[in-house]
Amino acid sequence: MPAMRKSFQAVGKVLKVLAMIAVIAGTFSYAMFQGGFVPWFLFYTVSAIIVMMILYLAVPLGAFEVTRETGQQAAVAGSKLTVTVTIRRKWPFPFLYLNVRDDMEDSLRKQLDMSPEIIFYPTMKSELSFQYAIPSAKRGEYQFHGIHLETADMFGLYKKTKTVDAADKLLVYPSYHPIERWSAYERHDTETRLSASDFVQDVTSVAGSREYVPGDKLTSIDWKVSARANKLMTKEFEEYIGQNFLIALNGVVQDKKRETVEAFEKSIELVTSIIMYAHGRQLQYGLWTLSRDSSQFPLDGGTDQQRRLVYHLAKLKAETKGSFEARLKESEDRIPAGVSLILVTTRLTDAFLDRVNILLSRRVRVYVCLLAVGGGQDQWEKQRFHELKRQGAVAYVISDGSLDHAETTYKGERYETIS
Secondary structure (H helix, E strand, C coil): CHHHHHHHHHHHHHHHHHHHHHHHHHHHHHHHHHCCHHHHHHHHHHHHHHHHHHHHHHCCHHHEEEEEECCCCEEECCCCEEEEEEEEECCCCCCCCEEEEEEECHHHHCCCCCCCEEEECCCCCCEEEEEEEECCCCCEEEEEEEEEEEEECCCCCCEEEEEEEEEEEEEEECCCCCCCCCHHHCECCCCECCCHHHCCCCCCCEEEEEECCCCCCHHHECHHHHHHHCCCEEEEEHHHCCCCEEEEEECECCCCCHHHHHHHHHHHHHHHHHHHHHHHCCCCEEEEEECCCCEEEEEECHHHHHHHHHHHHHHCCCECCCCHHHHHHHHHHHCCCCCEEEEEECCCCHHHHHHHHHHHHCCCEEEEEEECECCECCHHHHHHHHHHHHHCCEEEEECCCCHHHCEEEEECCEEEECC
């Protein structure tokens, strides 16, 4: 079939050339036999048009240089991005029109508020450009493919097309909500929250050592352990046990409905918010994204850890296949001692409750963040939520991705915010 298509195209070009020759021959014969001003004017006019068409055919589209500027290779979800496409040509030969289209993947094209395509009409300018905007970029990694050029003569007999290879990537990082007060520091006996200022540095009971993180007090460095380990180690006091966090994100969703996808995006925002909070307070934190294809980042701190985790979250996609609970079961033995385990999910299942119950029996401090799908839960999920609290886990319902607006109890059909 491709060979036959090429054959038809070749025959079509030959017929078009013969048609031009026939038009010239016809007008010339008419002028010679008829004579007078009008026949010769018609002949010279047609000849000029034919010459322009020949010159048009002689100018290759390869003489155009095309560039794309996004302004930035990475952005934050929700931000507005402006893309500028610039076309430069070496020879300012006038064209009847030039159609320019920026090709990209469909998931990015659907976010545009206008078509990434424009038609330029005859001009002598050597540089042309146009812009289009992404009004509110969504989290993810997107691919730009190439820039398509197309033009034709005034009769449409000859079309010339070319796709300039301009492959590029755009990475949109997840947005996050600054956390003013984190209820993971909640005192269980009084059900009150502690702000970061409630933690004091003048502690005396040493529980162990950890690797030095820039910003740690020099007076807390354990020089003996540092000498044995051949790297700086910091004393870890009893008050800090439980301040290191391991976040386990459920990457499996029940479907790809709009409200489910939005809840998953809110869970990404929540995890990013916790990472930014822990990084700002120089805590140790890790991340597990558990689904059919799981990724695990061990406890660490510093800018490199933050960059790795946020980059991973930017590219993470929800899956409908796989089992979060099965992956969590496989990894339970790798949960570090003394950490607070934060489970972030968009749904509660009986298998989820079983895993939480086992973790609690092993004296793991468990927090569950349930992202509300469609503004609420069904009756079965509400019962499971109650069961989580009865088992001893700290459970929250979150609707907007912010821990500051987390809800821990509800009355009837409405959740009641704990302030």
